[in-house]
């Protein structure tokens with residue numbers, strides 16, 4: 001097994017509140033990502049997906065502090081000094097956000113946006129940088145890149161701008177791409193094109209990718225392994241091609257049942273009752289207990305550990321029993 | 332017995348009929364020669380990419396936008412022209428209601444669910460006692476029904492919006508991306524709720540969505556829209572399982588499903 | 596006792612320390628004005644030449660002016676006229692400005708355009724100049740000054756109200772109300788106006804401060820409130836005292852004017868939800884948020900609202 005590209009162990013993020021207390025946003029997140037691997041991070045709003053990504057890039061809110069360990073190619077990210085951090089952000093990781101418009105200066109041409117980092121921190125000549133930018137735009141499927149370089153962000157569509165965003169990440173040639181809901185704001189047809197580009201680029205360049213989304217099916221299509229998050233913790237992690245058959249955590253099962261299918265109408269969706277909670281809202285036991293139909297008194301007293309189960313890892317105290325019961329009803 | 336009794340009871344005919352509908356925004360032709368029906372008690376889905384004109388259609392139906400051409404009839408009554416007078420406005424309100432996409436801005440920030448519902452009931456001279464039933468029906472607790480919107484989650488707010496719309500006892504309800512902003516687990520709750528309400532009352536839906544799975548779950552018929560024109564229209568099962576048009580096929584194939592692989 | 600503490604903390608939280616302090620100061624000033632006959636130690640117009648420019652003593656807590664009138668009493672009664680004028684100005688401006696602002700924000704388009712142009716025009720005229728012209732035409736006095744300033748202050752209030760109301764107007768909840776068949780009047784008054792009350796109150800407080808300053812200046816010039824009446828502006832213009840070196844008699848009303856205006860400005864900004872002006876804040880001014888830190892917090896509500 002190769003050395004991991006990214007390794008999170010026991011990553012916990014707390015944020016100080018106005019009244020002097022602290023709120024836990026992430027609790028004991030363990031993840032590893034091999035070079036060239038794509039890992040999905042799936043969960044509902046507030047589950048801590050973005051916070052995980054922000055911790056990895058050390059772009060946490062001012063009041064937040066991270067404990068545990070984040071290792072990138074063996075280097076301790078939380079211990080990096082300013083210079084190391086700059087190099088790591090510049091060449092190590094690249095970020096793709098949900099809303100490219102909020103991250104691209106609307107008053108500057110696309111070309112200027114794309115070459116800025118190259119010219120400023122890599123000392124590449126302007127002409128050379130523009131040529132590279134045009135080449136990468138062509139790679140992400142943009143016709144007539146020369147013309148696009150001269151356009152302003154408001155002159156192109158959202159899908160096109162997301163490609164520009166991806167191009168800007170690719171120009172820096174990072175070893176890891178963190179994509180936070182890169183297609184959530186896009187139409188399905190454009191979503192398909194954008195994930196295809198991300199996927200092709202990742203394969204061709206051997207980059208690792210963490211793909212954040214609330215759409216479990218999308219994550220399964222894009223990634224090799226998928227981690228399901230709930231209330232700041234990972235509750236299930238397994239390979240994408242077996243998740244549909246082998247999902248074992250009640251929350252993962254709930255997510256699968258909640259999503260309507262395009263292929264057939266369900267008599268009734270098996271909705272999970274209640275609403276998703278954040279880490280700091282959960283009790284001492286299993287965070288999912290108030291919504292879980294399998295919950296027992298024991299679930300609410302102690303937090304279940306993340307344990308190997310059926311080829312993946314699952315955080316549920318009753319996973320054996322639940323699995324056995326489901327197998328019985330199936331048979 | 333039930334607060335939404337009075338919704339949707341309509342014998343035969345079409346709940347909504349649009350003929351030759353057009354809308355221009357200056358030079359931009361947003362809706363082009365559109366014909367469609369929502370049968371009484373039926374459920375029509377309108378799908379299409381961003382900017383295809385879905386919201387514009389909804390806004391014309393409820394009178395927030397004036398059609399540039401064509402006719403609209405709801406429960407057999409023409410509404411191609413702006414309503415004249417309060418009485419006419421009230422009547423139209425009791426025929427057709429709408430729930431918007433964004434649960435954060437579609438409620439008055441200073442009004443609780445109960446206050447919003449009661450205001451509508453009073454306006455339409457319906458018994459105030461129905462407020463409790465409406466609030467119960469959409470699954471809000473007593474505490475939630477008294478809270479300001481900012482203290483409610485997105486799904487809870489959307490329930491408030493649905494209760495407020497139902498308070499007018501409309502025959503038809505337009506849902507413009509009403510579940511798109513919700514978390515998956517909440518979306519399922521709201522979809523189930525909408526299915527229950529329709530089963531109970533026979534209300535007709537016009538569901539606008541870019542999400543084919545949601546349309547399939549809630550609609551009988553579907554209309555595929557592209558750049559303001561109809562691409563394809565028909566029974567939901569037929570159109571989605573056996574699309575006649577390439578565009579519909581492309582939309583269908585872009586939906587991630589088990590076994591879907593990345594590829595342009 | 597517990598309850599009082601609770602409201603005090605809440606107030607502090609809502610208005611900030613500077614806001615709470617301002618509110619407390621203004622409360623004292625308003626109470627003094629309202630209760631002047633009860634709290635003032637002497638008749639503000641009672642002169643006694645023996646006491647001319649008397650220093651602070653048991654008889655005159657803050658001393659007396661050039662004709663021996665009790666300074667403290669004159670300051671307390673002065674609060675009445677000094678606050679009455681701006682109150683009238685703000686009241687009349689709001690009465691005329693709010694309907695115009697709501698009209699403009701509701702209909703938008705050319706209605707908005709015309710109203711906005713008119714506001715711009717009036718806004719371009721300095722209020723003081725307008726007041727001086729009015730006084731030149733109708734003679735000095737509080738009434739012409741108040742009328743002129745009322746008109747001058749309409750845009751100051753209405754432009755902010757229009758912007759806030761416009762924001763509400765384009766909110767889907769207003770569309771939802773319209774679809775429910777509610778009329779324009781009801782929606783604007785019961786919903787839109789109600790939701791922008793803090794903005795209106797905050798801006799009104801700021802306008803009150805400015806109007807107070809304007810009227811004081813006019814009174815100082817002898818164009819508004821006339822001499823024998825106790826008024827802070829009039830008192831500042833006591834050149835005789837200044838010439839004779841009795842600076843306190845002139846500074847005290849001046850300081851009251853400045854403090855009142857300042858308190859109104861801070862409170863107004865706090866109520867309408869803004870930060871108080873930079874020079875009143877401690878520490879360094881907030882840096883513009885660096886993009887990645889703030890922007891990574893994406894929101895599901897943008898789903899489907901693509902491109």
Ligand SMILES: Nc1ncnc2c1ncn2[C@@H]1O[C@H](COP(=O)(O)OP(=O)(O)OP(=O)(O)O)[C@@H](O)[C@H]1O
Nearest residue numbers: 015025044045046047048049050051061278893895
């Ligand atoms: N700047 C902040 N200060 C304090 N708490 C925050 C901050 N940003 C986010 N949070 C909280 O952290 C938790 C995790 O948020 P995060 O943004 O990681 O969720 P997410 O899984 O990305 O959700 P979404 O799908 O809505 O993007 C939430 O409870 C959120 O309210």
Ligand SMILES: Nc1ncnc2c1ncn2[C@@H]1O[C@H](COP(=O)(O)OP(=O)(O)OP(=O)(O)O)[C@@H](O)[C@H]1O
Nearest residue numbers: 356361380381382383384385386387388899900901
């Ligand atoms: N008030 C307006 N003025 C000018 N153009 C408008 C106006 N409203 C909508 N349009 C344009 O009409 C077209 C259709 O817009 P509409 O909002 O109906 O699309 P939609 O299908 O609802 O898209 P989405 O999925 O993004 O909500 C778009 O090109 C839009 O820019």
Ligand code: SF4
Nearest residue numbers: 286289292299316317
């Ligand atoms: S630990 Fe208990 S409550 Fe938590 S998911 Fe498992 S069964 Fe449900």
Ligand SMILES: [Mg+2]
Nearest residue numbers: 049050892893
């Ligand atoms: Mg997020």
Ligand SMILES: [Mg+2]
Nearest residue numbers: 385386387508
């Ligand atoms: Mg729309």
